[in-house]
Amino acid sequence: MSQKTEHTFVALLEKHQNIVHKICRLYTNDQAAHNDLFQEITIQLWKAYPKFRGDAKFSTWMYRVALNTAITLYRKSKRKIKTQEFENVAFKIKAEEYDDTTEKQLSVMYAAIKELNDIDKALVFLYLEDKNYSEISDTLGISEVNARVKMNRIKKKLRSILNP
Known part of the structure; x- marks a missing residue:
């Protein structure tokens, strides 16, 4: 190169x-x-x-x-x-x-996200990075509808992890 x-x-x-x-x-x-x-x-x-x-x-x-x-x-x-x-x-x-200290407030959320499967972690990460569903679907190679459905299910799952 x-x-x-x-x-x-x-x-x-x-x-x-x-x-x-x-x-x-x-x-x-x-x-x-x-x-x-x-x-x-x-x-x-x-x-x-x-x-x-x-x-x-x-x-x-x-x-x-x-x-x-x-x-x-x-x-x-x-x-x-x-x-x-x-x-x-x-x-x-x-x-x-x-610098880990700048993200200490997020440690509880990261712990909950780590309990998710690999693809769900990636989807949450992209969502938290303010990517729209079109960008998320392009990045992960899934349909936009699938990304939306998965994200709604993940949100429910994270709520249950964070508020048992």
Whole structure:
């Protein structure tokens, strides 16, 4: 890949890295696993970037790759996420320090969301990111009607988890 392509990718990743951090928080339980998953998602994004056609917004494409990577790795090993080495990449990404204290108010909600299955977690995540049902359906590869129905069921389920 050209250096220009690499710089464009790094700039886009730095701009949208909070998406990856939020996904990592949903699918991991500690900082080490969070860091490993962040690295693995970054690798998968880099590998998939040449196929990014620009049909969707970069952030929508990034959600899809990141969620698919997280779900795949989570399903492979429910407790520990394995990463692969990626030594031939010369770019460095300035990762923001992930500050857990800023999200302590959300810890109860995250705990409830973690009780959901993988697809429901992804749907809630996109909903909380203020994505409309059209974007959610495109990202998850389901129909818009299915996304709406699933979201209503998830809301009821979360209410029952939070208010037993």
